[in-house]
């Protein structure tokens with residue numbers, strides 16, 4: 001699995017993105033998942049099951065990697081494919097799946113989402129909220145994690161703070177820290193066997209979720225302001241499951257879930273992902289399912305594989321899936337040319353130039369006389385350039401790979417101008433003065449180079465501009481949901497582009513070795529950065545409504561999200577789900593779409609889960625789906641969004657959703673249904689009015705979605721708003737054709 005931080009240009013993270021080779025290994029680590037936590041667990045239970053397939057207790061002992069028994073029942077073991085297959089058919093086993101590695105996918109982003117520094121807070125209860133961060137570890141000495149005026153951890157906390165190398169320990173802000181590296185391998189430098197964060201990613205996400213306010217935080221003056229989290233009073237517990245040298249192994253992620261749920265965390269924040277899998281072969285979906293059962297909501301990033309459709313990860317309905325947007329601030333970088341022209345691009349360039357102008361050259365002109373024919377000098381491929389021609393100059397390249405800035409810096413370049421065809425809504429950091437330009441602006445550079453015998457240029461330090469509207473970032477992974485066709489994903493979007501937050505000094509600001517800029521606050525981009533905005537907001541809502549279920553909190557945040565503009569986003573809701581995070585509104589949503597474990601089981605039965613899997617999930621309470629009360633309506637779930645799919649462009653649209661809302665607004669209130677739908681799509685709600693006479697009262701309704709065939713449209717958007725004047729409870733309604741959307 002991986003970390004959805006977006007830094008295609010920082011080579012440290014390339015290691016994390018590398019897929020596991022599935023070479024000719026004899027035995028591989030598998031997770032054997034067995035459902036709920038056993039009532040009385042003994043280590044023999046797992047050992048005996050394992051011995052039954054390995055044939056001997058000796059081999060079983062050698063093969064066992066880990067037993068999970070605190071929050072669910074599973075074990076990890078080294079198995080041959082045959083042994084894995086035999087175990088999958090063994091009594092009591094829900095699923096057996098190979099251990100994969102996931103990837104890691106200011107701050108006035110909080111002002112931007114309407115949570116100003118002087119926001120309404122529930123100080124007393126905020127201190128009882130604990131956010132579990134599953135990430136690359138944490139920097140305990142960061143000013144964002146000071147514990148002044150925070151009392152001791154809440155009594156419910158039973159987690160640990162591991163004493164380890166390079167880790168100074170916890171305090172009343174950072175109340176827990178553990179690392180997981182179950183394969184026992186020795187970490188390679190700079191990684192350390194410790195909860196310490198050497199990558200910076202975990203420190204960044206934790207401070208975004210719950211950092212204390214730190215004034216005058218900036219990256220060399222960029223984004224200067226107060227850096228803070230949504231809930232400065234909440235506690236943090238760091239579970240290090242991602243390693244700079246090894247990605248985020250499933251077995252480690254599961255071990256963190258096993259602990260965190262029983263340690264007493266309230267929210268789990270995971271900026272980590274990997275290819276979506278069937279729910280019960282997916283360690284993230286399994287962990288989050290058990291968390292949900294214990295009242296803990298898991299928030300995860302959608303991934304950085306956009307804008308292609310069908311790329312969203314972490315798609316189970318009990319997961320809160322987050323896409324990334326730009327904020328009200330854009331970073332721009334200017335290049336001045338010797339002819340007086342000024343061209344504006346993007347980047348996060350902290351370098352201030354020391355000269356008036358530098359000579360300018362294109363990669364093509366700087367070609368090495370004897371480069372290999374498959375290398376491209378215009379792309380500034382490593383090995384294709386002549387150091388003598390590059391030294392001391394600003395070089396123009398059309399990069400095909402991510403580390404061109406390091407290549408040209410090594411050759412002595414003074415600056416780097418890169419042409420990029422995508423991703424120009426996000427400014428990245430480079431190891432030397434750099435700017436990203438689109439094709440049109442790059443043409444101007446090339447034409448200027450051709451027009452004179454001594455082209456000159458200078459790249460200025462980045463500056464901030466104000467933007468009026470937020471857009472979903474091009475890298476943010478898009479729906480439709482590749483696993484469940486009736487569940488809209490991502491659920492919501494939040495700021496994830498060029499976010500300033502705390503960082504580590506154990507790694508340079510770009511993560512590259514020969515970069516000598518070490519900073520306490522750094523600007524990073526990715527759905528990784530969007531995810532903790534939502535986890536922090538979940539903690540914020542929880543600090544006002546400690547009794548709300550995970551589904552209720554998620555519903556509150558989804559139905560109050562700010563509506564985004566469909567026509568400025570390709571495929572509308574598949575970019576942004578319910579819309580832009582708006583945490584202060586979520587404190588008082590009026591109505592919630594609530595769900596419990598049974599609601600999800602009804603949904604899974606509708607999706608075709610089989611008898612043996614069901615029996616184990618429900619700890620034997622139900623032996624097959626015909627014994628489960630059927631989930632009502634088209635999708636069998638009380639989701640705060642509605643999604644219809646058709647198989648072909650000629651198929652008429654016809655679906656009837658059943659929903660129940662619970663009154664958390666005013667004792668007596670009357671809500672009217674307001675529907676927005678394009679011509680050709682009829683959305684009818686019955687009844688059209690819901691009259692509540694008590695708090696916590698639930699009322700049900702039906703939504704019929706009937707329409708003409710989609711034709712060439714890949715997706716159409718509609719919505720339902722329940723409106724009592726004081727509250728607007730909005731659900732997106734999406735119809736799509738899955739063959740056309742991947």
Ligand SMILES: *[C@@H]1O[C@H](CO)[C@@H](O)[C@H](O)[C@H]1NC(C)=O
Pocket residue numbers: 216218220221224225
């Ligand atoms: C940040 O802004 C404050 C005033 O708001 C100023 O005093 C400080 O020098 C600025 N810091 C940097 C690094 O620009």
Ligand SMILES: *[C@@H]1O[C@H](CO)[C@@H](O)[C@H](O)[C@H]1NC(C)=O
Pocket residue numbers: 368369370371383385386387388
């Ligand atoms: C040109 O490329 C060759 C082969 O990669 C390399 O050995 C040589 O140092 C390069 N020349 C210059 C001047 O960079």
Ligand SMILES: *[C@@H]1O[C@H](CO)[C@@H](O)[C@H](O)[C@H]1NC(C)=O
Pocket residue numbers: 443446447450
């Ligand atoms: C610049 O000159 C190069 C080489 O002569 C040529 O390939 C390229 O098309 C020219 N570019 C522009 C924008 O004039």
Ligand SMILES: *[C@@H]1O[C@H](CO)[C@@H](O)[C@H](O)[C@H]1NC(C)=O
Pocket residue numbers: 464465466
């Ligand atoms: C951007 O907005 C902020 C706050 O509204 C304001 O203080 C600042 O002057 C604006 N900057 C520019 C370049 O317009």
Ligand SMILES: *[C@@H]1O[C@H](CO)[C@@H](O)[C@H](O)[C@H]1NC(C)=O
Pocket residue numbers: 088610611612613
């Ligand atoms: C249940 O489904 C799993 C995975 O699809 C399959 O391996 C197993 O054989 C099925 N069990 C039954 C009883 O159908």
Ligand SMILES: *[C@@H]1O[C@H](CO)[C@@H](O)[C@H](O)[C@H]1NC(C)=O
Pocket residue numbers: 611623624625626627
């Ligand atoms: C499922 O349960 C129903 C009622 O409990 C029972 O009649 C039926 O035989 C069961 N089916 C299977 C495949 O176990």
Ligand SMILES: *[C@@H]1O[C@H](CO)[C@@H](O)[C@H](O)[C@H]1NC(C)=O
Pocket residue numbers: 696
């Ligand atoms: C709300 O209703 C549910 C069931 O309808 C009940 O379990 C719960 O205790 C009620 N909560 C309050 C605060 O009354």
Ligand SMILES: *[C@@H]1O[C@H](CO)[C@@H](O)[C@H](O)[C@H]1NC(C)=O
Pocket residue numbers: 680681682706707708
């Ligand atoms: C939608 O409703 C209108 C008015 O009731 C009706 O004329 C039309 O045929 C309906 N369209 C579809 C596709 O059902």
